[in-house]
Amino acid sequence: MWKAQGQFVIKAEVKLFIGGFMNKLFLSLVFAGLSTQASANIGGVGSGGGGAVHVPAATLDQIKSTLPNARRELRQWLYGEETLVRTGRVKSDALNLIFGINQPKGARTVQDVLGDLQIEFHDTTPCYDALGNEDDGSIYTSLPGDAICISGARLTQELRADDYEYQTTALILHEVSHLLGANEAQAVEVQDYAVMGLHLIDFPNSAFNTGRIAVSLQVQEQGLASVVKIAAKKNSLKDKWFNEVAIGRYSAFVTVLDGINVNCDNLKGAPLMSLVNYQDIDEIRMAQEQLMNLYYASNSAWASEYASIFNGKASVNLADFFKGESTSGLGAAAYWPTSGQWADTQMPYIKNVKAWTDEAAAADATFKKIVDHAQAVANEASFTVVEK
Protein backbone atom coordinates (compact mmCIF):
# COMPACT_ATOMS: atom_id res chain seq x y z
CA MET A 1 0.00 0.00 0.00
CA TRP A 2 1.33 3.37 -0.91
CA LYS A 3 -0.01 6.76 -0.03
CA ALA A 4 0.96 10.10 -1.48
CA GLN A 5 2.92 11.91 1.19
CA GLY A 6 1.32 15.05 2.52
CA GLN A 7 2.15 18.49 1.29
CA PHE A 8 4.58 19.81 3.83
CA VAL A 9 5.18 23.34 4.97
CA ILE A 10 8.90 23.42 5.48
CA LYS A 11 9.38 26.76 3.82
CA ALA A 12 8.29 28.92 6.74
CA GLU A 13 10.50 27.01 9.16
CA VAL A 14 13.46 27.31 6.86
CA LYS A 15 12.98 31.03 6.46
CA LEU A 16 12.89 31.51 10.21
CA PHE A 17 15.92 29.36 10.74
CA ILE A 18 18.10 31.05 8.18
CA GLY A 19 16.83 34.57 8.60
CA GLY A 20 20.10 35.95 9.87
CA PHE A 21 22.40 34.56 7.26
CA MET A 22 23.31 36.12 3.98
CA ASN A 23 25.53 33.55 2.40
CA LYS A 24 23.68 31.85 -0.39
CA LEU A 25 25.70 28.72 -0.24
CA PHE A 26 24.88 28.48 3.41
CA LEU A 27 21.20 28.66 2.55
CA SER A 28 21.47 25.70 0.28
CA LEU A 29 23.34 23.74 2.87
CA VAL A 30 20.81 24.56 5.53
CA PHE A 31 18.10 23.31 3.22
CA ALA A 32 19.97 20.10 2.73
CA GLY A 33 20.54 19.61 6.43
CA LEU A 34 17.01 20.49 7.37
CA SER A 35 15.43 18.36 4.75
CA THR A 36 17.38 15.41 6.00
CA GLN A 37 16.64 16.00 9.65
CA ALA A 38 13.02 16.91 9.14
CA SER A 39 12.29 13.80 7.19
CA ALA A 40 12.00 11.76 10.33
CA ASN A 41 9.00 13.87 11.31
CA ILE A 42 7.23 13.90 8.02
CA GLY A 43 6.60 10.22 7.50
CA GLY A 44 3.03 9.15 7.77
CA VAL A 45 1.61 12.57 7.15
CA GLY A 46 -1.58 11.95 5.25
CA SER A 47 -2.43 13.49 1.93
CA GLY A 48 -5.59 15.11 3.17
CA GLY A 49 -4.07 18.25 4.63
CA GLY A 50 -6.18 20.72 2.73
CA GLY A 51 -4.66 24.17 2.68
CA ALA A 52 -6.46 27.44 2.01
CA VAL A 53 -5.07 27.55 -1.52
CA HIS A 54 -6.70 25.31 -4.07
CA VAL A 55 -4.25 23.54 -6.30
CA PRO A 56 -5.67 21.59 -9.24
CA ALA A 57 -5.23 17.85 -9.48
CA ALA A 58 -2.35 16.55 -11.55
CA THR A 59 -3.33 15.40 -15.04
CA LEU A 60 -2.50 12.07 -16.61
CA ASP A 61 -0.16 13.80 -19.07
CA GLN A 62 1.69 15.55 -16.28
CA ILE A 63 2.28 12.32 -14.41
CA LYS A 64 3.25 10.47 -17.57
CA SER A 65 5.74 13.21 -18.52
CA THR A 66 7.53 12.78 -15.19
CA LEU A 67 8.43 9.14 -15.77
CA PRO A 68 11.17 9.23 -18.45
CA ASN A 69 13.29 11.78 -16.58
CA ALA A 70 12.79 10.25 -13.16
CA ARG A 71 16.02 8.30 -13.44
CA ARG A 72 18.05 11.51 -13.69
CA GLU A 73 16.22 13.11 -10.77
CA LEU A 74 16.63 10.03 -8.62
CA ARG A 75 20.29 9.69 -9.40
CA GLN A 76 21.08 13.30 -8.60
CA TRP A 77 19.41 12.98 -5.22
CA LEU A 78 20.82 9.51 -4.52
CA TYR A 79 24.46 10.50 -5.09
CA GLY A 80 24.24 13.19 -2.42
CA GLU A 81 22.14 11.10 -0.06
CA GLU A 82 24.53 8.17 -0.27
CA THR A 83 27.36 10.48 0.77
CA LEU A 84 25.32 11.58 3.78
CA VAL A 85 24.57 7.97 4.71
CA ARG A 86 28.15 6.76 4.24
CA THR A 87 29.54 9.60 6.35
CA GLY A 88 27.08 8.87 9.15
CA ARG A 89 25.05 12.05 8.86
CA VAL A 90 21.91 10.13 7.99
CA LYS A 91 21.28 6.84 9.76
CA SER A 92 18.72 4.60 8.14
CA ASP A 93 18.67 0.83 7.72
CA ALA A 94 16.30 1.28 4.80
CA LEU A 95 18.76 3.54 2.99
CA ASN A 96 21.61 1.18 3.90
CA LEU A 97 19.65 -1.56 2.17
CA ILE A 98 19.21 0.27 -1.13
CA PHE A 99 22.82 1.54 -1.16
CA GLY A 100 24.15 -1.97 -0.45
CA ILE A 101 25.68 -0.88 2.87
CA ASN A 102 26.09 -3.78 5.35
CA GLN A 103 24.45 -6.08 2.81
CA PRO A 104 25.68 -9.50 1.69
CA LYS A 105 28.55 -9.41 -0.77
CA GLY A 106 27.34 -9.00 -4.32
CA ALA A 107 23.98 -7.55 -3.29
CA ARG A 108 22.56 -5.27 -5.94
CA THR A 109 22.19 -1.58 -5.24
CA VAL A 110 19.63 1.02 -6.15
CA GLN A 111 21.98 2.32 -8.84
CA ASP A 112 22.12 -1.17 -10.40
CA VAL A 113 18.36 -1.53 -10.51
CA LEU A 114 17.81 1.98 -11.84
CA GLY A 115 20.16 1.13 -14.68
CA ASP A 116 17.87 -1.54 -16.13
CA LEU A 117 14.48 -0.52 -14.86
CA GLN A 118 11.44 -0.32 -17.12
CA ILE A 119 8.17 1.26 -16.10
CA GLU A 120 4.79 -0.17 -17.03
CA PHE A 121 2.40 2.78 -16.97
CA HIS A 122 -1.32 2.18 -16.57
CA ASP A 123 -3.41 5.01 -18.05
CA THR A 124 -6.79 3.76 -16.95
CA THR A 125 -6.25 0.89 -14.56
CA PRO A 126 -4.63 0.39 -11.16
CA CYS A 127 -1.54 -1.64 -10.45
CA TYR A 128 -1.97 -4.84 -8.46
CA ASP A 129 0.02 -6.23 -5.57
CA ALA A 130 0.88 -9.89 -5.00
CA LEU A 131 -2.57 -10.57 -3.58
CA GLY A 132 -4.41 -8.89 -6.41
CA ASN A 133 -5.21 -5.74 -4.44
CA GLU A 134 -5.38 -2.45 -6.35
CA ASP A 135 -2.52 -0.06 -5.72
CA ASP A 136 -0.84 3.12 -7.05
CA GLY A 137 2.36 1.26 -7.80
CA SER A 138 3.70 -2.26 -7.54
CA ILE A 139 6.52 -4.55 -8.59
CA TYR A 140 4.15 -6.82 -10.53
CA THR A 141 4.14 -6.17 -14.27
CA SER A 142 4.02 -8.03 -17.56
CA LEU A 143 7.55 -6.86 -18.41
CA PRO A 144 10.67 -9.01 -18.12
CA GLY A 145 13.59 -8.07 -15.87
CA ASP A 146 13.56 -5.15 -13.46
CA ALA A 147 10.23 -3.43 -13.90
CA ILE A 148 7.61 -1.66 -11.84
CA CYS A 149 4.02 -0.65 -12.41
CA ILE A 150 2.80 2.93 -11.93
CA SER A 151 -0.90 3.70 -12.15
CA GLY A 152 -1.58 7.07 -13.72
CA ALA A 153 -5.29 6.47 -13.24
CA ARG A 154 -4.88 6.32 -9.47
CA LEU A 155 -2.24 9.03 -9.13
CA THR A 156 -4.44 11.63 -10.81
CA GLN A 157 -6.81 11.06 -7.90
CA GLU A 158 -4.13 11.73 -5.30
CA LEU A 159 -1.54 14.14 -6.64
CA ARG A 160 -1.73 17.83 -7.39
CA ALA A 161 -0.24 20.12 -9.98
CA ASP A 162 2.36 21.31 -7.46
CA ASP A 163 3.56 17.99 -6.10
CA TYR A 164 3.17 15.35 -8.80
CA GLU A 165 6.78 15.55 -10.02
CA TYR A 166 8.53 14.73 -6.78
CA GLN A 167 5.74 12.47 -5.50
CA THR A 168 5.69 10.35 -8.64
CA THR A 169 9.48 10.15 -8.67
CA ALA A 170 9.57 9.15 -4.99
CA LEU A 171 6.94 6.48 -5.67
CA ILE A 172 9.20 4.97 -8.32
CA LEU A 173 11.94 4.73 -5.71
CA HIS A 174 9.49 3.14 -3.26
CA GLU A 175 8.86 0.36 -5.76
CA VAL A 176 12.54 0.05 -6.66
CA SER A 177 13.35 -0.46 -2.99
CA HIS A 178 10.87 -3.38 -2.97
CA LEU A 179 12.82 -4.87 -5.89
CA LEU A 180 15.86 -4.69 -3.63
CA GLY A 181 14.05 -6.57 -0.88
CA ALA A 182 12.67 -3.75 1.23
CA ASN A 183 9.54 -4.47 3.26
CA GLU A 184 6.69 -1.97 3.25
CA ALA A 185 7.96 0.07 6.23
CA GLN A 186 11.41 0.33 4.67
CA ALA A 187 9.99 1.27 1.27
CA VAL A 188 7.93 4.05 2.87
CA GLU A 189 10.97 5.28 4.76
CA VAL A 190 13.04 5.47 1.58
CA GLN A 191 10.16 7.24 -0.13
CA ASP A 192 9.91 9.78 2.71
CA TYR A 193 13.59 10.62 2.44
CA ALA A 194 13.21 10.95 -1.32
CA VAL A 195 10.25 13.30 -1.00
CA MET A 196 12.24 15.53 1.34
CA GLY A 197 15.08 15.78 -1.13
CA LEU A 198 13.28 15.67 -4.46
CA HIS A 199 10.87 18.48 -3.62
CA LEU A 200 13.86 20.84 -3.88
CA ILE A 201 14.44 19.98 -7.52
CA ASP A 202 13.33 22.41 -10.17
CA PHE A 203 11.97 19.67 -12.44
CA PRO A 204 11.18 21.72 -15.57
CA ASN A 205 14.72 23.16 -15.64
CA SER A 206 16.54 20.19 -14.21
CA ALA A 207 18.09 18.94 -17.45
CA PHE A 208 19.48 22.39 -18.21
CA ASN A 209 20.68 23.00 -14.66
CA THR A 210 22.43 19.69 -14.21
CA GLY A 211 24.06 19.95 -17.64
CA ARG A 212 25.31 23.45 -16.97
CA ILE A 213 26.71 22.54 -13.57
CA ALA A 214 28.35 19.37 -14.81
CA VAL A 215 30.16 21.34 -17.51
CA SER A 216 31.15 24.16 -15.15
CA LEU A 217 32.55 21.77 -12.58
CA GLN A 218 34.38 19.78 -15.21
CA VAL A 219 36.06 22.91 -16.54
CA GLN A 220 37.24 23.82 -13.04
CA GLU A 221 38.46 20.31 -12.34
CA GLN A 222 40.39 20.19 -15.61
CA GLY A 223 41.86 23.60 -14.80
CA LEU A 224 43.15 22.39 -11.46
CA ALA A 225 44.46 19.17 -13.00
CA SER A 226 46.39 21.15 -15.57
CA VAL A 227 47.92 23.42 -12.91
CA VAL A 228 49.04 20.32 -11.01
CA LYS A 229 50.57 18.86 -14.15
CA ILE A 230 52.50 21.96 -15.12
CA ALA A 231 53.52 22.62 -11.50
CA ALA A 232 55.31 19.29 -11.43
CA LYS A 233 57.74 20.69 -13.99
CA LYS A 234 58.56 23.82 -12.01
CA ASN A 235 61.44 24.18 -9.62
CA SER A 236 60.23 26.82 -7.19
CA LEU A 237 57.01 28.18 -5.79
CA LYS A 238 58.45 31.62 -6.43
CA ASP A 239 58.03 31.00 -10.15
CA LYS A 240 55.93 33.92 -11.38
CA TRP A 241 53.65 31.56 -13.26
CA PHE A 242 52.27 30.15 -10.01
CA ASN A 243 51.09 33.47 -8.73
CA GLU A 244 49.23 34.36 -11.90
CA VAL A 245 47.66 31.03 -12.58
CA ALA A 246 46.63 30.46 -8.96
CA ILE A 247 44.58 33.62 -8.64
CA GLY A 248 43.05 33.16 -12.08
CA ARG A 249 41.87 29.66 -11.31
CA TYR A 250 40.75 30.61 -7.83
CA SER A 251 38.55 33.40 -9.19
CA ALA A 252 37.02 31.05 -11.73
CA PHE A 253 36.25 28.59 -8.96
CA VAL A 254 34.46 31.21 -6.92
CA THR A 255 32.46 32.35 -9.92
CA VAL A 256 31.27 28.83 -10.63
CA LEU A 257 30.32 28.12 -7.03
CA ASP A 258 28.43 31.41 -6.83
CA GLY A 259 26.62 30.44 -10.02
CA ILE A 260 25.64 27.09 -8.62
CA ASN A 261 24.05 28.73 -5.63
CA VAL A 262 22.53 31.70 -7.33
CA ASN A 263 18.95 30.66 -6.77
CA CYS A 264 19.14 29.23 -3.31
CA ASP A 265 16.87 31.87 -1.84
CA ASN A 266 14.24 30.00 -3.76
CA LEU A 267 13.42 26.57 -2.38
CA LYS A 268 13.06 25.22 -5.88
CA GLY A 269 16.45 26.58 -6.78
CA ALA A 270 18.81 23.94 -5.45
CA PRO A 271 20.21 23.10 -8.84
CA LEU A 272 22.03 19.84 -8.33
CA MET A 273 20.92 17.80 -5.39
CA SER A 274 23.98 15.61 -5.38
CA LEU A 275 26.09 18.68 -4.65
CA VAL A 276 23.92 20.07 -1.94
CA ASN A 277 25.50 18.37 0.99
CA TYR A 278 28.31 19.45 3.23
CA GLN A 279 30.62 16.66 2.24
CA ASP A 280 30.77 17.35 -1.47
CA ILE A 281 30.95 21.10 -1.03
CA ASP A 282 33.80 20.59 1.43
CA GLU A 283 35.70 18.58 -1.10
CA ILE A 284 35.29 21.18 -3.80
CA ARG A 285 36.24 23.83 -1.29
CA MET A 286 39.43 21.93 -0.50
CA ALA A 287 40.40 21.91 -4.15
CA GLN A 288 39.74 25.62 -4.33
CA GLU A 289 41.64 26.34 -1.14
CA GLN A 290 44.74 24.67 -2.53
CA LEU A 291 44.79 27.36 -5.20
CA MET A 292 44.43 30.14 -2.63
CA ASN A 293 47.21 28.59 -0.60
CA LEU A 294 49.37 28.46 -3.71
CA TYR A 295 48.62 32.07 -4.46
CA TYR A 296 49.82 33.17 -1.01
CA ALA A 297 52.83 30.88 -1.05
CA SER A 298 54.00 32.21 -4.41
CA ASN A 299 53.56 35.87 -3.52
CA SER A 300 56.80 37.15 -2.03
CA ALA A 301 55.17 40.47 -1.10
CA TRP A 302 53.01 38.58 1.41
CA ALA A 303 55.67 36.26 2.73
CA SER A 304 55.58 37.55 6.29
CA GLU A 305 51.78 37.51 6.54
CA TYR A 306 51.68 34.02 5.13
CA ALA A 307 54.36 32.85 7.55
CA SER A 308 52.42 34.35 10.44
CA ILE A 309 49.42 32.17 9.61
CA PHE A 310 51.53 29.05 10.01
CA ASN A 311 53.55 30.49 12.88
CA GLY A 312 56.36 28.02 12.44
CA LYS A 313 54.10 24.99 12.29
CA ALA A 314 54.32 22.43 9.51
CA SER A 315 50.56 22.56 8.96
CA VAL A 316 47.44 24.31 10.14
CA ASN A 317 43.83 23.25 10.00
CA LEU A 318 41.43 25.12 7.83
CA ALA A 319 39.72 26.97 10.64
CA ASP A 320 43.08 28.37 11.74
CA PHE A 321 44.02 29.10 8.16
CA PHE A 322 40.86 31.19 7.71
CA LYS A 323 41.43 32.93 11.04
CA GLY A 324 45.00 33.68 10.02
CA GLU A 325 43.86 35.16 6.74
CA SER A 326 41.77 37.75 8.52
CA THR A 327 44.26 38.65 11.25
CA SER A 328 47.35 38.70 9.07
CA GLY A 329 46.08 41.33 6.71
CA LEU A 330 45.73 38.98 3.77
CA GLY A 331 42.00 39.49 3.85
CA ALA A 332 39.35 37.23 5.26
CA ALA A 333 37.81 34.61 3.06
CA ALA A 334 34.07 34.89 2.77
CA TYR A 335 32.33 32.83 5.40
CA TRP A 336 31.58 29.34 4.23
CA PRO A 337 29.91 26.74 6.37
CA THR A 338 31.65 23.45 6.67
CA SER A 339 30.81 19.94 7.65
CA GLY A 340 32.83 20.07 10.81
CA GLN A 341 35.17 17.50 9.36
CA TRP A 342 36.60 20.32 7.35
CA ALA A 343 38.22 22.00 10.34
CA ASP A 344 40.04 18.78 11.17
CA THR A 345 41.59 18.58 7.77
CA GLN A 346 45.23 19.40 7.93
CA MET A 347 46.47 21.68 5.24
CA PRO A 348 50.20 21.13 4.93
CA TYR A 349 52.47 24.11 4.82
CA ILE A 350 53.72 24.53 1.31
CA LYS A 351 57.45 24.26 1.48
CA ASN A 352 58.07 23.23 -2.07
CA VAL A 353 56.49 22.43 -5.38
CA LYS A 354 56.27 18.72 -4.64
CA ALA A 355 54.36 19.26 -1.40
CA TRP A 356 51.87 21.45 -3.17
CA THR A 357 51.36 19.19 -6.18
CA ASP A 358 50.80 16.15 -3.93
CA GLU A 359 48.18 17.96 -1.89
CA ALA A 360 46.47 19.53 -4.89
CA ALA A 361 46.47 16.24 -6.78
CA ALA A 362 44.68 14.55 -3.87
CA ALA A 363 42.09 17.33 -3.78
CA ASP A 364 41.67 17.09 -7.53
CA ALA A 365 41.10 13.32 -7.41
CA THR A 366 38.17 13.79 -5.05
CA PHE A 367 36.86 16.69 -7.08
CA LYS A 368 36.99 14.45 -10.14
CA LYS A 369 34.64 11.95 -8.49
CA ILE A 370 32.13 14.71 -7.84
CA VAL A 371 32.40 15.83 -11.46
CA ASP A 372 31.87 12.24 -12.62
CA HIS A 373 28.65 12.05 -10.59
CA ALA A 374 27.46 15.38 -11.96
CA GLN A 375 28.11 14.20 -15.51
CA ALA A 376 26.42 10.87 -14.91
CA VAL A 377 23.34 12.78 -13.77
CA ALA A 378 23.43 15.24 -16.65
CA ASN A 379 23.84 12.51 -19.26
CA GLU A 380 21.33 10.10 -17.79
CA ALA A 381 19.21 8.23 -20.33
CA SER A 382 15.45 8.18 -19.98
CA PHE A 383 13.56 5.29 -18.48
CA THR A 384 11.77 3.07 -20.93
CA VAL A 385 8.07 3.52 -20.30
CA VAL A 386 5.58 0.97 -21.62
CA GLU A 387 1.96 2.06 -21.61
CA LYS A 388 -0.70 -0.49 -20.85
Ligand SMILES: [Zn+2]
Ligand atom coordinates in the same frame (compact mmCIF):
# COMPACT_ATOMS: atom_id res chain seq x y z
ZN1 LIG B 1 5.08 -0.74 -1.07
